[in-house]
Amino acid sequence: GEDVEQSLFLSVREGDSSVINCTYTDSSSTYLYWYKQEPGAGLQLLTYIFSNMDMKQDQRLTVLLNKKDKHLSLRIADTQTGDSAIYFCADPAGTYKYIFGTGTRLKVLA
């Protein structure tokens, strides 16, 4: 069945770049999404990429998509302590039933 996988933890120093990776199995989706979840909160839509694009840049965020390898990544430039959160990759898997990864917990060290 459909699956989305992410590494569980990432720790970076403030000011460095963070790269969060995701692999997915269903390649029929038109869009792929990144969500951010802060402690005790719901999910905030961070950014998304159209499936026929390789890259999308949005201020400090860069999304890279490799459709051949079914690999999605989120790069955060100049990472700040406020970026500490859990980041989820989401694949609609060609339907409305979004499949979420288990999330990557990003810790930013001052």
Next chain:
Amino acid sequence: ETGVTQSPTHLIKTRGQQVTLRCSSQSGHNTVSWYQQALGQGPQFIFQYYREEENGRGNFPPRFSGLQFPNYSSELNVNALELDDSALYLCASSRSGAGQNEKLFFGSGTQLSVL
């Protein structure tokens, strides 16, 4: 523009009881989806409501049921609560219908603890 709101924020129930969670969709959105997020996991799709009808369902038993009202708000009902139902329940609204091109906007969730 009003975002997605959920109530209550926290709830404690005992095993076997029933619970109702509520969600108001974002202004201009007519579709509501419910997700369950267990501790340390990603959200799992429960079901979606569009035009007051259940539009699709994930791998959840029938004791999970829902409603959507004419104003597009929604309820999630869980009967015969089990300990494993303890989780954060997230409501998400989207603009129109069941299309996978529609972005989901989430509320802050209801944290349910079953003792």
